Amino acid sequence: MNKEEFLRLMYDEDIGRGDLFEKIGPKDLRSKAWIKAKSKGVFSGVEYVEVLCKMHQLEAKFFKQDSELFAYGDALVEIEGNYTLLLKLERCILNILQHSSGIATLTHSYKEILKDTKVELLDTRKTRPLLRVFEKYSVRNGGGKNHRLGLDDALMLKDTHLKYIPNSDLKQWINQARKKIPWTSKIEIESESIEFAKFAMECGVDIVMCDNMKPSEIREVVAYRNKEYPYVLLEASGDITKENLLEYAQTGIDAISSGALIHKAVWVDMNMKML
DSSP states (O other): OOHHHHHHHHHHHHHTTOOHHHHHSOSSOEEEEEEEESSOEEOOOHHHHHHHHHHTTOEEEESSOTTOEEOTTOEEEEEEEEHHHHHHHHHHHHHHHHHHHHHHHHHHHHHHHTTTSOOEEEOOSOOOTTOHHHHHHHHHHTTOBOOOSSTTTOEEEOHHHHTTSOHHHHHHHHHHHHHHSOTTOOEEEEESSHHHHHHHHHTTOSEEEEESOOHHHHHHHHHHHHHHOTTSEEEEESSOOTTTHHHHHTTTOSEEEOTHHHHTOOOOOEEEEEO
16 A cells, blocks of 8 residues: 555545535635644654645645654644645644654664664564554654565564474475575574574574573573574564663674564654644
């Protein structure tokens, strides 16, 4: 779904069978509206609001761009156009900016903890239905990076996959997979133990996810990787919070993934006022 389709569906959802105010409100009055911040955060959503305004012949002037910090009281956007249309699009515009900025703001707070490390901060596929592209865009604006957008991005073997792949067959299974997936696609495997992480590397995977492992266990995996398979990437995931994030980052891991960047983000407070 491209941006135009997404925004059209959002608009249709809110309008329903027609805006009742439009039936009695002024038809040709031109006006301006300001969107201001009622809290601090990281701005996100410009790419979507810009397209939405163009679709409805509104002129938008952005005082902040995606990924920029803002403070309480900052003017964020000025929008000019038909008065009734501004009112019709108010909630759509605010929903985009508040939702997206909330994710970007939370992601930025994680990145601040990691600023003196080389660890990449990744999101997950724990996104709201049909909002994956939008929410992952918001993560990028907060300074994070995207993990898989979908099942076609990389072949990832989780515990549910491995239940039906015996360890004795895993290396052969991975070799066969290499012949069928795109040449550029990586193979990642989930591991909940030091022993299986080592075994996964021996089987020829590109990435090992250390899932729900303690920092002390991950350090052992890192040491083994550095000595035997330096080209394998290591990712930590599972029960990683802002409180223990730095401890995990200091294990020597390459990346940390967290679904919380999206599903625990709180909308940033903003409002729109007519001038």
